[in-house]
Amino acid sequence: MTVLAIVAFAGNSILARLALKDDAIDAGTFTWLRLFAGIVTLCFILALRGHRPRQFTRGGSWRGAFALFGYAIAFSYAYVTLETGIGALILFTSVQLSMLLNGWWQGNRVTLREWLGVGLAFIGFVYLIQPQLSVPDSSLGVVLMITAGCCWGIYSLVGRGSKQPLLDTVSNFTRTLPLLGLLLLVTIEHSVWSAQGIWLAILSGSLTSGVGYAIWYLALPHLTVTIAAVCQLTVPVVATLGGVLFASEALTMRLFIATVLIVSGIAWVVMSRRQQSR
Numbered sequence: 001m002t003v004l005a006i007v008a009f010a011g012n013s014i015l016a017r018l019a020l021k022d023d024a025i026d027a028g029t030f031t032w033l034r035l036f037a038g039i040v041t042l043c044f045i046l047a048l049r050g051h052r053p054r055q056f057t058r059g060g061s062w063r064g065a066f067a068l069f070g071y072a073i074a075f076s077y078a079y080v081t082l083e084t085g086i087g088a089l090i091l092f093t094s095v096q097l098s099m100l101l102n103g104w105w106q107g108n109r110v111t112l113r114e115w116l117g118v119g120l121a122f123i124g125f126v127y128l129i130q131p132q133l134s135v136p137d138s139s140l141g142v143v144l145m146i147t148a149g150c151c152w153g154i155y156s157l158v159g160r161g162s163k164q165p166l167l168d169t170v171s172n173f174t175r176t177l178p179l180l181g182l183l184l185l186v187t188i189e190h191s192v193w194s195a196q197g198i199w200l201a202i203l204s205g206s207l208t209s210g211v212g213y214a215i216w217y218l219a220l221p222h223l224t225v226t227i228a229a230v231c232q233l234t235v236p237v238v239a240t241l242g243g244v245l246f247a248s249e250a251l252t253m254r255l256f257i258a259t260v261l262i263v264s265g266i267a268w269v270v271m272s273r274r275q276q277s278r
Contacts, residue, residue, distance in 0.1 A: 001219045008212025010238035013088040015204040016079040017247050025197025027076040028187030032180040033198065035072055035173060037205025038213075042170040045214055051167070060171030064158040068172050069179045070151035078144035081137045084243025085255050086128065087145050089236040089262060093125050094149020095156070096266050102157055117268030124261025128254065165217045236263070 019025050079087050100118065132138040162168045236259060243249040
């Protein structure tokens with residue numbers, strides 16, 4: 001079940017890149033279609049579990065909804081210029097580092113080993129994005145993906161104490177509807193779409209987002225926090241392989257080295273925390 005969730009998370013990056021790299025759909029239309037498909041799918045899952053429609057907005061929070069929307073829209077526009085593996089690695093690093101920084105801001109003690117791990121990950125991160133910053137379109141994509149990662153980090157932190165994660169997820173998705181309406185009004189005049197782009201957006205929203213999140217929440221009770229974090233380390237690797245297989249992208253030595261540095265650094269931090277908790 002955990003493996004399916006990891007594949008689903010990586011699938012979001014693969015499907016987004018496939019849809020956006022050849023203008024099969026514009027980023028704005030992809031965003032609202034993806035979130036709307038996620039809403040429909042998650043509501044259907046809740047209905048199967050016996051929940052009534054009026055319960056679909058009783059959980060979650062507006063802060064979670066804004067963070068979710070910010071992640072989704074920045075993620076889509078970033079993948080107009082970024083390749084699958086690079087985008088997933090930037091997103092993953094931003095999420096993990098933002099959550100680590102939040103923990104330290106809240107007063108968690110930082111060990112030398114943790115600082116070394118973060119330093120190693122940051123070196124890999126800078127090494128990865130340095131060539132992208134010299135190209136205006138790519139540099140904007142990097143900034144947008146970092147923004148998406150920070151938004152997802154906030155979304156994850158908002159939901160850390162959730163006692164009903166699936167219901168809260170549905171409610172957060174549903175609360176984005178007014179924002180999706182505004183996005184539709186702003187982008188509809190210049191929208192670009194094709195049958196392929198629409199289907200990729202729907203698959204991303206319903207399968208790799210909606211069902212993927214549901215599977216992840218089913219798996220989480222059986223995983224420790226450390227194992228859950230380590231599992232997510234594999235997402236950029238799977239996304240990179242997917243980009244090579246399905247989007248005809250090259251597996252460069254720079255991407256390989258950056259992946260090793262970042263994944264090793266954050267794994268070092270995670271394992272250090274595990275040892276402290278014993």
